[in-house]
Amino acid sequence: MAARQETVARVASIDVDAYKYGFFTDIEAEKAPKGLNEDIVRFISAKKNEPQWLTDWRLGAYRRWLTMAEPNWAKVDYPPIDYQDLHYYAAPKSTPGPTSLADVDPELLRTYEKLGIPLREQEILAGVETRRVAVDAVFDSVSVATTFKAELARAGVIFCPISEAVREHPELVRKYLGSVVPVTDNFFATLNSAVFSDGSFVYVPPGVRCPMELSTYFRINERNTGQFERTLIIADAGSYVSYLEGCTAPRRDENQLHAAVVELVALDDAEIKYSTVQNWYPGDSAGKGGVFNFVTKRGDCRGRNSHISWTQVETGSAITWKYPSCILRGDGSQGEFYSIAVSNGRQQVDSGTKMLHLGKNTRSRIISKGIAAGRSQNTYRGLVSAHRKASGARNFTNCDSLLIGSQCGAHTVPYIESKNASAVFEHEATTSKISEDQLFYCMQRGLSEEEATALIVNGFVREVLQKLPMEFAVEAQKLIAISLEGSVG
Amino acid sequence: MLEIKNLHVSIGDRKILEGLSLSVKAGEVAAIMGPNGTGKSTLAYVLAGREGYEVTEGEALLDGENILGLEPHQRAARGLFLAFQYPVEIPGVATMTFLKAALNAQRRARGEGEAPTPDLMKRVRAAAKGLGVDSEILKRALNAGFSGGEKKRMEILQMALLAPRFAILDETDSGLDIDALRVVADGVNALRAKDRAFLVITHYQRLLNYIRPDTVHVMARGRIMRTGGPELALELEKNGYRDYVGEAA
Numbered sequence A: 001m002a003a004r005q006e007t008v009a010r011v012a013s014i015d016v017d018a019y020k021y022g023f024f025t026d027i028e029a030e031k032a033p034k035g036l037n038e039d040i041v042r043f044i045s046a047k048k049n050e051p052q053w054l055t056d057w058r059l060g061a062y063r064r065w066l067t068m069a070e071p072n073w074a075k076v077d078y079p080p081i082d083y084q085d086l087h088y089y090a091a092p093k094s095t096p097g098p099t100s101l102a103d104v105d106p107e108l109l110r111t112y113e114k115l116g117i118p119l120r121e122q123e124i125l126a127g128v129e130t131r132r133v134a135v136d137a138v139f140d141s142v143s144v145a146t147t148f149k150a151e152l153a154r155a156g157v158i159f160c161p162i163s164e165a166v167r168e169h170p171e172l173v174r175k176y177l178g179s180v181v182p183v184t185d186n187f188f189a190t191l192n193s194a195v196f197s198d199g200s201f202v203y204v205p206p207g208v209r210c211p212m213e214l215s216t217y218f219r220i221n222e223r224n225t226g227q228f229e230r231t232l233i234i235a236d237a238g239s240y241v242s243y244l245e246g247c248t249a250p251r252r253d254e255n256q257l258h259a260a261v262v263e264l265v266a267l268d269d270a271e272i273k274y275s276t277v278q279n280w281y282p283g284d285s286a287g288k289g290g291v292f293n294f295v296t297k298r299g300d301c302r303g304r305n306s307h308i309s310w311t312q313v314e315t316g317s318a319i320t321w322k323y324p325s326c327i328l329r330g331d332g333s334q335g336e337f338y339s340i341a342v343s344n345g346r347q348q349v350d351s352g353t354k355m356l357h358l359g360k361n362t363r364s365r366i367i368s369k370g371i372a373a374g375r376s377q378n379t380y381r382g383l384v385s386a387h388r389k390a391s392g393a394r395n396f397t398n399c400d401s402l403l404i405g406s407q408c409g410a411h412t413v414p415y416i417e418s419k420n421a422s423a424v425f426e427h428e429a430t431t432s433k434i435s436e437d438q439l440f441y442c443m444q445r446g447l448s449e450e451e452a453t454a455l456i457v458n459g460f461v462r463e464v465l466q467k468l469p470m471e472f473a474v475e476a477q478k479l480i481a482i483s484l485e486g487s488v489g
Numbered sequence B: 001m002l003e004i005k006n007l008h009v010s011i012g013d014r015k016i017l018e019g020l021s022l023s024v025k026a027g028e029v030a031a032i033m034g035p036n037g038t039g040k041s042t043l044a045y046v047l048a049g050r051e052g053y054e055v056t057e058g059e060a061l062l063d064g065e066n067i068l069g070l071e072p073h074q075r076a077a078r079g080l081f082l083a084f085q086y087p088v089e090i091p092g093v094a095t096m097t098f099l100k101a102a103l104n105a106q107r108r109a110r111g112e113g114e115a116p117t118p119d120l121m122k123r124v125r126a127a128a129k130g131l132g133v134d135s136e137i138l139k140r141a142l143n144a145g146f147s148g149g150e151k152k153r154m155e156i157l158q159m160a161l162l163a164p165r166f167a168i169l170d171e172t173d174s175g176l177d178i179d180a181l182r183v184v185a186d187g188v189n190a191l192r193a194k195d196r197a198f199l200v201i202t203h204y205q206r207l208l209n210y211i212r213p214d215t216v217h218v219m220a221r222g223r224i225m226r227t228g229g230p231e232l233a234l235e236l237e238k239n240g241y242r243d244y245v246g247e248a249a
Helices: A003-013 A038-047 A053-065 A108-112 A120-128 A149-154 A162-168 A170-176 A185-193 A437-444 A449-465 A470-483 B040-048 B072-077 B096-111 B117-130 B134-141 B148-162 B178-191 B231-239 B242-248
Strands: A027-033 A090-092 A133-139 A143-148 A158-160 A200-204 A213-219 A230-235 A240-247 A257-258 A261-266 A270-278 A290-301 A309-312 A321-324 A327-330 A334-343 A348-357 A363-372 A377-386 A396-404 A409-418 A426-434 B004-009 B014-024 B029-033 B056-060 B079-085 B166-170 B196-200 B215-220 B223-228
Touching: A027 B231, A038 A053, A038 A185, A038 A348, A053 A185, A090 B072, A133 A158, A149 A158, A158 A162, A162 A170, A162 A200, A162 A230, A170 A200, A185 A261, A185 A290, A200 A213, A200 A240, A200 A348, A230 A240, A230 A270, A257 A377, A261 A270, A261 A309, A270 A290, A270 A470, A270 B014, A290 A309, A290 A334, A309 A321, A309 A348, A327 A334, A327 A363, A334 A348, A334 A377, A334 A449, A334 A470, A348 A363, A363 A377, A363 A409, A363 B004, A377 A396, A377 A426, A396 A409, A396 A449, A409 A426, A426 B215, A437 A449, A437 B072, A449 B072, A449 B096, B004 B040, B014 B029, B014 B040, B014 B056, B014 B223, B029 B231, B040 B056, B040 B072, B040 B079, B040 B166, B040 B196, B072 B079, B072 B096, B079 B148, B096 B117, B096 B134, B148 B178, B166 B223, B215 B231, B215 B242, B223 B231
Parallel strands: A133 A213, A200 A230, A213 A240, A230 A261, A240 A270, A257 A290, A261 A290, A270 A309, A290 A321, A290 A327, A309 A334, A321 A348, A327 A348, A334 A363, A348 A377, A363 A396, A377 A409, A396 A426, B029 B196, B029 B215, B079 B166, B166 B196
Antiparallel strands: A027 A090, A133 A143, A158 A200, B004 B014, B004 B056, B215 B223
């Protein structure tokens, strides 16, 4: 293995070239002019034929945003973002709004095909062994297709672009929008509230178990365009839904801004499983390009014995700033956070969760696996808190970090605040390197150094991978292997 | 089959092997005995390609090809196997998954194509049964929390599955009680074949009561001091290594 030096050199030069979703779709787009002001906010609202209350809601957010400062406490370092140098709205011209599949531009369908996302219902039906998945595809600022809507409607499940929900189900949107992540929440969430473009809306009525996985695929295509999607999922009493989001973007030299907001509401005895496979373009080896991912995701276990679980596999983005959290408001409610964050090249990840125990006998569980390679920095940041009234609150946290090579960093920043003496919080953390012993042992059995690394890493993250829906676990496993290509050493 | 010529190996400034020569023919079981700290494990690691050892002189030919420049996995694909003295834990990787990955990696490297999974699982279970390994253990992470005896049996199980041309057993008897030793030795004996050779490294004669060697080499001070038949092992058992360590002791 004289290859050690060689491998180190390769890591240094790795250009995360394995990113295979870096293509650009040449499709005519309608864009708002660059920059952000009240007229742009009104323009976006008008484009979507929104009612006055929503226009006012956006404007309120925009005015608030003007008074706010970008947060700087995360362990990420990036050049200042010029918010006036971005387009806040872009839509493929041929798609005036959500349409039936037959009306979708074939170029767009081909794009999603290339991404491996089935948008044709009959093709999915033809598949023998796979479970069916309903997909909402969001291309830049608009949703271009949603599959299986009719079948879901028969079960009473509403799954549609949020812009459509605003028109068709205003009472639901008005009741829940901003009820988990308030307009004033934080710099990026407030910006999103002002300019959010599209995203998915899900409502599962009382007692209904959603008959299939729901999934949204986000694609940033246009140059210099921010993506600000907004997702709202409501699981009414006694219902269940499993939802997956996937994200990709073309490879570009300049950075792309992504500031999404996801709100989940679980009422009495309801359960929401939310899984993410995030694969935004991470930038090249020198740190040029890549997506800036500033995302606010929060679930509100509003009802008794409700249950929200976040599972995320994060391999992309130049900067990740993301803390999917649970407000454990209902007595006996449960929150979970399972995360695999892989960083390579010059990626910077600052991610984790917040578990806020408000109700009695609330439980939460955090399993975080960070893998740092190349020259990346990977931070877990988490807060577990118990309110005065949260008697019997329990949390278990386990944060493991794995380092590959010697030029990366892994950091764990846990915060624990307990105002109730009966709360029991446990925290475990480890940081390890893939040992020479393990590598040599695997290689002696015939595995190449890369295969050995992938195998060891897969063992490291297995506990979390098992939480993903089956189809996506396989995808995630491949993604992790690709993200770490050339990272051994 | 294996021909080691004038092998010199250092770790940093320290010379460990100093002109070691050794020849093992196909079908042969060769034992290497010697006092502690004489470079027996170094020899095993250098043959398997572990990092951190500098070969300053000499060569090691496996079927006529010098393997010292090859990566460990390339040597494995050519049929070299090392049963570790201290098998390594791989957390989270199920034993069956590991075995499958290893076998298929070797098969791919030899252009043989992957083994059908049901077939492979059947072979693994059969091998496990022969070695008295509980098949439940195949679902657990490799070596993680295994007892010393389980780890050693797992090494032999892997050897049986991978069917190497040339197998090195590094102190396989260490940490085994007499029953486990017998099971492990039976496992090795069952693999003896005309086209396969073994290099059994051991400190004690005990193992050689169960795995009968064709030749015994006494190693001390980084080279082979004497070569003989099985009777040499008995002589060492009686007299110890004091005749060989000499001024270096």
